[in-house]
Amino acid sequence: MSSIRKRAASIMHTKIIWPITALAAILLFNLFFVPGFFNIEIKNGHLFGSLIDILNRAAPIMVIAIGMTLVIAKEGIDISVGSVLAIAGAVAISLLGVVPLWLAIVAALIVGVLCGLWNGLLIAYLGIQPMVGTLILMTVGRGIAQLITEGKVLTTDDKAFGFIGKGFFLGLPFSIFIAAFVFLFVLYLKKRTALGLFLEATGTNKISSEYAGVEPRKIYLFVYIVCGLCAAIAGLLVSSNISSADANNAGLWIELDAILAVVIGGTSMRGGRFFLAGTVIGALFIQSLTTTIYSMGVPPERIMVVKAIVVIVVSLMQSDRFRRVFQQKNKQAVAG
Amino acid sequence: MKLNLRINQNNIIILSTLLLIILLYGAGSVLYTGFFTWQVFFNLFIDNAYLIIVATGLAFVIITGGIDLSVASVVAFVSVVSAALLQEGMNAYAVMAICLLIGILFGAAQGYLIQRFDLHPWIVTLAGMFLARGASYFITTQSIVIENATYTAISKFKINLVGSNFISVSVVIALAVVAIAIYVAKYTEFGRAVFAIGGSERSAVLMGLPVPRITVLVYTISGFCSALGGIVFTFYMLSGYNLHLMGMEMDAIAACVIGGILLTGGFGYLVGPLLGVICSGIIQTIVMYQGTLSSWWTKIAVGFLLFLFILLQRVIVIRRQRRRIISHAAGKPAPNGGDRRAPASV
Numbered sequence: 001m002s003s004i005r006k007r008a009a010s011i012m013h014t015k016i017i018w019p020i021t022a023l024a025a026i027l028l029f030n031l032f033f034v035p036g037f038f039n040i041e042i043k044n045g046h047l048f049g050s051l052i053d054i055l056n057r058a059a060p061i062m063v064i065a066i067g068m069t070l071v072i073a074k075e076g077i078d079i080s081v082g083s084v085l086a087i088a089g090a091v092a093i094s095l096l097g098v099v100p101l102w103l104a105i106v107a108a109l110i111v112g113v114l115c116g117l118w119n120g121l122l123i124a125y126l127g128i129q130p131m132v133g134t135l136i137l138m139t140v141g142r143g144i145a146q147l148i149t150e151g152k153v154l155t156t157d158d159k160a161f162g163f164i165g166k167g168f169f170l171g172l173p174f175s176i177f178i179a180a181f182v183f184l185f186v187l188y189l190k191k192r193t194a195l196g197l198f199l200e201a202t203g204t205n206k207i208s209s210e211y212a213g214v215e216p217r218k219i220y221l222f223v224y225i226v227c228g229l230c231a232a233i234a235g236l237l238v239s240s241n242i243s244s245a246d247a248n249n250a251g252l253w254i255e256l257d258a259i260l261a262v263v264i265g266g267t268s269m270r271g272g273r274f275f276l277a278g279t280v281i282g283a284l285f286i287q288s289l290t291t292t293i294y295s296m297g298v299p300p301e302r303i304m305v306v307k308a309i310v311v312i313v314v315s316l317m318q319s320d321r322f323r324r325v326f327q328q329k330n331k332q333a334v335a336g
Numbered sequence: 337m338k339l340n341l342r343i344n345q346n347n348i349i350i351l352s353t354l355l356l357i358i359l360l361y362g363a364g365s366v367l368y369t370g371f372f373t374w375q376v377f378f379n380l381f382i383d384n385a386y387l388i389i390v391a392t393g394l395a396f397v398i399i400t401g402g403i404d405l406s407v408a409s410v411v412a413f414v415s416v417v418s419a420a421l422l423q424e425g426m427n428a429y430a431v432m433a434i435c436l437l438i439g440i441l442f443g444a445a446q447g448y449l450i451q452r453f454d455l456h457p458w459i460v461t462l463a464g465m466f467l468a469r470g471a472s473y474f475i476t477t478q479s480i481v482i483e484n485a486t487y488t489a490i491s492k493f494k495i496n497l498v499g500s501n502f503i504s505v506s507v508v509i510a511l512a513v514v515a516i517a518i519y520v521a522k523y524t525e526f527g528r529a530v531f532a533i534g535g536s537e538r539s540a541v542l543m544g545l546p547v548p549r550i551t552v553l554v555y556t557i558s559g560f561c562s563a564l565g566g567i568v569f570t571f572y573m574l575s576g577y578n579l580h581l582m583g584m585e586m587d588a589i590a591a592c593v594i595g596g597i598l599l600t601g602g603f604g605y606l607v608g609p610l611l612g613v614i615c616s617g618i619i620q621t622i623v624m625y626q627g628t629l630s631s632w633w634t635k636i637a638v639g640f641l642l643f644l645f646i647l648l649q650r651v652i653v654i655r656r657q658r659r660r661i662i663s664h665a666a667g668k669p670a671p672n673g674g675d676r677r678a679p680a681s682v
Contacts, residue, residue: 140639304470
């Protein structure tokens with residue numbers, strides 16, 4: 001009996017259990033209350049259904065959230081990802097007619113790297129707080145994206161470009177393969193390279209890692225560059241999915257979704273260890289939540305209220321002080 | 337009382353903001369005819385009265401080292417609530433009272449969560465921003481026009497100054513808010529405690545200051561100012577719409593930064609947000625007068641200013657730290673380092 005308890009306790013202590021429970025709960029809810037949620041049909045050799053839809057729509061959030069995980073693990077944050085997404089999408093689509101496809105994609109990715117480099121320089125080398133440093137690009141970014149699109153919503157009918165966000169590969173949406181590739185690549189970096197070790201070390205204790213010979217500044221710069229690159233990849237996914245670049249609305253508030261995914265996934269806002277798999281599941285949870293609310297016929301605008309409540313509940317659960325209050329109450333109940 | 341007019345690191349930011357305002361306004365006056373008139377100057381206040389109020393409330397939060405991202409959503413929410421209630425035929429003054437109450441409760445709730453459970457202010461107020469935006473969708477998704485007699489009368493009321501040039505009631509409210517804020521920050525126990533918390537929360541606790549109460553109060557003030565800003569904004573627009581002022585929280589933060597409120601907390605003059613708002617207002621007016629520039633240039637220009645002022649703040653903070661280390665090493669207080677938290681006279 002006690003061994004089962006111990007095992008249960010050890011499972012409860014692993015961070016990954018929370019996002020999985022949340023995801024399972026929302027799927028279970030769908031099983032009972034949303035008919036046909038788990039139906040998957042094959043049309044034209046592709047899989048169709050709510051679940052596939054969730055996978056497809058979660059891909060941009062997932063990619064951004066993976067970049068954000070690295071940043072948050074360094075006690076940082078990047079609130080400019082939505083703007084970077086818009087810039088990358090605008091660059092790719094405005095270049096499509098002029099240069100070959102691969103060059104447009106590379107240009108968009110380079111722009112993402114440059115945005116990340118800018119953020120990283122401000123934060124790592126000038127020592128500006130992360131929120132404040134990325135705030136600049138968040139404000140200016142939309143302006144730059146509008147400058148590129150000249151204030152219009154650019155559209156494209158390029159089939160090959162459309163494949164990135166809309167196409168199917170082996171019956172599954174192609175975007176999910178991109179997200180999976182990003183995930184596996186970062187996971188490989190974390191688990192198998194020295195860089196991964198440095199990443200975790202600087203997040204856990206900056207000063208001691210500096211004494212150990214790791215240069216925290218370079219690592220900080222690196223994570224912001226990765227985050228910018230991830231935002232650019234997500235920008236390609238989003239703009240290709242809707243075949244257009246909208247400087248004002250593309251990726252609006254995706255930073256909140258991404259931060260939420262990271263926090264649900266078990267990475268603490270105070271830095272330290274990070275959990276990439278948790279982040280991915282967190283992103284899936286958020287998209288499932290959104291899709292569920294849609295399919296229940298609730299007007300989409302009200303999702304914001306639900307998300308706001310989820311954010312508060314999750315951060316309350318992570319708050320030590322909140323837990324202590326509850327533990328005290330339990331103890332009092334036992335004593336009384 | 338001797339007025340200290342020497343340029344030092346306490347007032348360098350605010351002086352550079354003033355200089356910037358004069359330069360920008362001068363440049364506008366030289367470049368465009370009709371720029372250098374009283375009415376254009378008054379319009380800066382009329383068009384931005386709500387932003388002045390909101391930014392001033394936000395300044396208190398920033399001085400304690402926190403942040404409030406929910407301000408713009410609260411303004412939009414208040415505009416929707418007042419439009420909906422007025423449509424129902426409620427008394428205009430009762431509507432204003434309800435709106436202010438909503439702002440106070442909303443701010444206090446955020447402050448409580450942040451203080452009691454030690455949550456990150458960015459996260460809590462980000463959620464608050466979503467909550468307020470989403471909540472206004474529950475009332476309506478359309479824009480409601482306000483036809484209430486009291487509201488239109490206040491909206492159209494002109495106070496003549498300097499000949500036929502006028503300001504609106506909102507400007508008077510905004511300037512009153514700024515004046516009260518300056519008084520509160522400088523001459524009350526509460527104001528001094530706000531600066532103390534921003535300087536170092538731990539020291540403030542050790543000094544016996546009621547840190548929890550003041551933290552909650554500060555967010556309550558920000559909520560109140562957002563609601564008041566919402567009412568003023570409703571006078572200005574005469575409509576309630578939940579898509580009003582998307583992203584205005586960034587304008588408010590930018591106004592505070594440009595006005596010399598240190599984002600790390602602990603320092604700033606409460607007249608700063610007003611100057612910051614006027615600064616971005618002038619940029620907007622210049623872009624408008626120029627004619628061929630598109631509206632997004634305002635965003636880019638304000639963002640660039642934001643960058644410059646954040647950089648300036650950073651330089652000042654680094655210099656202060658260096659001075660503190662030197663003074664520690666010398667074993668005696670630095671000439672100006674000891675009283676750096678004291679809000680010096682403007």
